[in-house]
Amino acid sequence: MRVVYSPAHLAHDVTTETVMGGVIPANEVAERAERIRTTLEADGGFAIDAPTEHGTEPILAVHDAGLLRYVEEAWPAARAQSLARPNLTADTFPNFRMFEGMSPEFVAGRTETRFAAGRAGWWGLDTANPLVAGTYGAARAAVDVALTTVDLVLGGEPAAYGLCRPPGHHAARSMAGGYCFFNNAAIAAEAFVRAAGEQVAILDVDYHHGNGTQQIFWRRGDVLYVSLHADPERQYPFFLGAADEIGEGEGSGANLNIPLPAGTDDSGYLAALDRGLAAIADNPGDVIVVSLGFDTYGHDPIGDFALTTAVYHECGRRVAALGRRLVILQEGGYHRPSLGANARAWLRGAEGRPYESLPASGFGGDGSDR
Amino acid sequence: MRVVYSPAHLAHDVTTETVMGGVIPANEVAERAERIRTTLEADGGFAIDAPTEHGTEPILAVHDAGLLRYVEEAWPAARAQSLARPNLTADTFPNFRMFEGMSPEFVAGRTETRFAAGRAGWWGLDTANPLVAGTYGAARAAVDVALTTVDLVLGGEPAAYGLCRPPGHHAARSMAGGYCFFNNAAIAAEAFVRAAGEQVAILDVDYHHGNGTQQIFWRRGDVLYVSLHADPERQYPFFLGAADEIGEGEGSGANLNIPLPAGTDDSGYLAALDRGLAAIADNPGDVIVVSLGFDTYGHDPIGDFALTTAVYHECGRRVAALGRRLVILQEGGYHRPSLGANARAWLRGAEGRPYESLPASGFGGDGSDR
Numbered sequence: 001m002r003v004v005y006s007p008a009h010l011a012h013d014v015t016t017e018t019v020m021g022g023v024i025p026a027n028e029v030a031e032r033a034e035r036i037r038t039t040l041e042a043d044g045g046f047a048i049d050a051p052t053e054h055g056t057e058p059i060l061a062v063h064d065a066g067l068l069r070y071v072e073e074a075w076p077a078a079r080a081q082s083l084a085r086p087n088l089t090a091d092t093f094p095n096f097r098m099f100e101g102m103s104p105e106f107v108a109g110r111t112e113t114r115f116a117a118g119r120a121g122w123w124g125l126d127t128a129n130p131l132v133a134g135t136y137g138a139a140r141a142a143v144d145v146a147l148t149t150v151d152l153v154l155g156g157e158p159a160a161y162g163l164c165r166p167p168g169h170h171a172a173r174s175m176a177g178g179y180c181f182f183n184n185a186a187i188a189a190e191a192f193v194r195a196a197g198e199q200v201a202i203l204d205v206d207y208h209h210g211n212g213t214q215q216i217f218w219r220r221g222d223v224l225y226v227s228l229h230a231d232p233e234r235q236y237p238f239f240l241g242a243a244d245e246i247g248e249g250e251g252s253g254a255n256l257n258i259p260l261p262a263g264t265d266d267s268g269y270l271a272a273l274d275r276g277l278a279a280i281a282d283n284p285g286d287v288i289v290v291s292l293g294f295d296t297y298g299h300d301p302i303g304d305f306a307l308t309t310a311v312y313h314e315c316g317r318r319v320a321a322l323g324r325r326l327v328i329l330q331e332g333g334y335h336r337p338s339l340g341a342n343a344r345a346w347l348r349g350a351e352g353r354p355y356e357s358l359p360a361s362g363f364g365g366d367g368s369d370r
Numbered sequence: 371m372r373v374v375y376s377p378a379h380l381a382h383d384v385t386t387e388t389v390m391g392g393v394i395p396a397n398e399v400a401e402r403a404e405r406i407r408t409t410l411e412a413d414g415g416f417a418i419d420a421p422t423e424h425g426t427e428p429i430l431a432v433h434d435a436g437l438l439r440y441v442e443e444a445w446p447a448a449r450a451q452s453l454a455r456p457n458l459t460a461d462t463f464p465n466f467r468m469f470e471g472m473s474p475e476f477v478a479g480r481t482e483t484r485f486a487a488g489r490a491g492w493w494g495l496d497t498a499n500p501l502v503a504g505t506y507g508a509a510r511a512a513v514d515v516a517l518t519t520v521d522l523v524l525g526g527e528p529a530a531y532g533l534c535r536p537p538g539h540h541a542a543r544s545m546a547g548g549y550c551f552f553n554n555a556a557i558a559a560e561a562f563v564r565a566a567g568e569q570v571a572i573l574d575v576d577y578h579h580g581n582g583t584q585q586i587f588w589r590r591g592d593v594l595y596v597s598l599h600a601d602p603e604r605q606y607p608f609f610l611g612a613a614d615e616i617g618e619g620e621g622s623g624a625n626l627n628i629p630l631p632a633g634t635d636d637s638g639y640l641a642a643l644d645r646g647l648a649a650i651a652d653n654p655g656d657v658i659v660v661s662l663g664f665d666t667y668g669h670d671p672i673g674d675f676a677l678t679t680a681v682y683h684e685c686g687r688r689v690a691a692l693g694r695r696l697v698i699l700q701e702g703g704y705h706r707p708s709l710g711a712n713a714r715a716w717l718r719g720a721e722g723r724p725y726e727s728l729p730a731s732g733f734g735g736d737g738s739d740r
Contacts, residue, residue: 016391017391018388018391018392018461018497019461019487020453020455020458020459020460020461020486020487021386021387021388021393021455021457021459021460021461021497021500022388022393022455022459023391023392023393083390085390085391085392087391088390089390089391089392090390090391091388091389091390091391091496091497091498092495092496092497092498092547092606092607092608092609093463093465093495093496094465094466094467094608094609095463095464095465095466095491095494095495095545095547096464096465096466096468096469096477097464097493097542097543097544097545098466098495098542098545098547098581098585098607098609098610099466099585099610100542100543100544100545100585101543101585101588101589102585102588102618103618104474106615106618107466110609110610113602113603113604113608113609114603114604115603115604115605115608116390117389117390117606117608118602118604118605118606118608118609121465121496121608121609122608122609123467124465125462125463125465125468126461126462126463126491127388127391127461127462127497128461128462130391172467172468172470173467173470173471174467174470175465175467175468175470177462177465177468211468215468215469215470215471215472218471218472219471232483232488233483233484233485234483234484234485235485235488236462236487236488237462237468238462238464238483238485238487238488238491238492239462239464239468239480239483239488239491239492240468240469240480245476248472248473248476
């Protein structure tokens, strides 16, 4: 399988994030993508390509221009305001309840503020989304990775994998969040729809609900969004991801959320996956954009599922068995030692290569990653 | 002047807050209220009363029942989820942009989540609002302090001062934030309107915009809200507080925001105050609820104004000179050494007692507070 990767992600070198008011070591770190890259290189069956530049137009097809400008300007603007913290993290957010009783027209007239903390909150969902000097370049490169992966599939590849970092699925049209700045999968899906004139399905198998992707295509009938994820009752992003969220308008019925309980294991996950794949099979289209996360893994430090490396191979196999072409884009997954083996298993499953050929020791059977 | 105070605030013993992703020593601490109480006791001209209990009905007159329940349950609920942090601080917030394009009906159907971090974000505006075991009792007592102050004025006092802590003006109908849980001033104003059947004016002279008070009375013509504050372009709460926010519906014209620049000094502040007082004088009513903050002081660690202790005396004098009865409620102010002297100056000004009788040394002329 062809893999698209850019070293530009290394400049998004965050070291901490803020959770429930406390500073903790960052989960979404450069090592994640490097673990996956080196494991795929070692496999020998993957050809790694550099992305080609696609400019900002495909980003602006799904994002507000203000968000793009914010991500580009935020770091130098914060520095110009003499903010000396190691990263830019918001602390105040325009909770929709702040404006309760105010007319939609009034709320629509509110604008971002000049001061960095307020501006970051205006465009943000949470405090676990640190922005540093290299974030914009990395986020732009991640989009180019996604779009180059689309190009490969449009060019005839049955499946291709974009090793995007930072991830994207929490980024809404006008909001970053959850380690995400631009929604790589949504940008890829939109680019595919525009290029091919076909419907597309997005299958989101990250542990977390892809609130951004859901929001972007909420009223769209030509992009089916199917997500398996931890029930937002107990997990980020909390405020979206429930099963009763089916889309509205032309998008009504084109959003399928499958929230899952803590402790979800291989068999429970595969049953949910089959449900998601059945929904995709019921809809027209020849391509699936996969938002691929490995925070569903049993040892993930954020997640509470119990998946094994073996099941990722089976997941890849079942997704490919639908017979559609696959634009596979990396989202989350934070147990670094297993990331390479898990990605390798999923991608080998999607290509029809056996899982059994992997070494049997170590995390997910990948001794080189221990 | 009669002063209402409760020691219940001492149980809201927060030690840290989170600002731009970093943990810093708390600004809104118990010492603040104790500094003011001891200085007023030393003055000899203030009679300190305990509040009487008023129950939850006056709170529910301006707040969503869910917010009351959240503040009451949040700490034990977080403990039951084994959260071991020293306080409950939200990290993820329902930014209105998360729901962009979703219908108002859909958004109105979203509900709080069970997990503590998500629940705190649902009801919150920011990360600088730590909740601890004693928060609910303290917040309830602060409301009782405010309502007892209203009782004193309804009973004939020309002016009375409620030493509320935690403060209240950032708390909206369905949202806590900015060290505030229940909106003491809004609850007091509503209680006065209901008891007296008269219009009331709220004069908010805290350094920050009282977004909660504005939101609660946004469509009300019987409560005039006038606020002098740091321009939200550069200061919390960022997303509300601009001069073009005048209210809507029956409340159109009953909201006056006067944003002020960094470095605002005594003369600039008095000019703005006169503008606010003129607006109040143009409206009917016999009572002013004053949201009194001293974060406008030159040495305040949060603020960027340059006010002196002497000007607080003049502010109190000018407010009282309107000839209306005054329900004076404490909001912010974080330069602890000066808080007692500044409160004493304001209140003596409001009673017509001279500023000159204060000792001349120390912060704001109050040597005992150094």
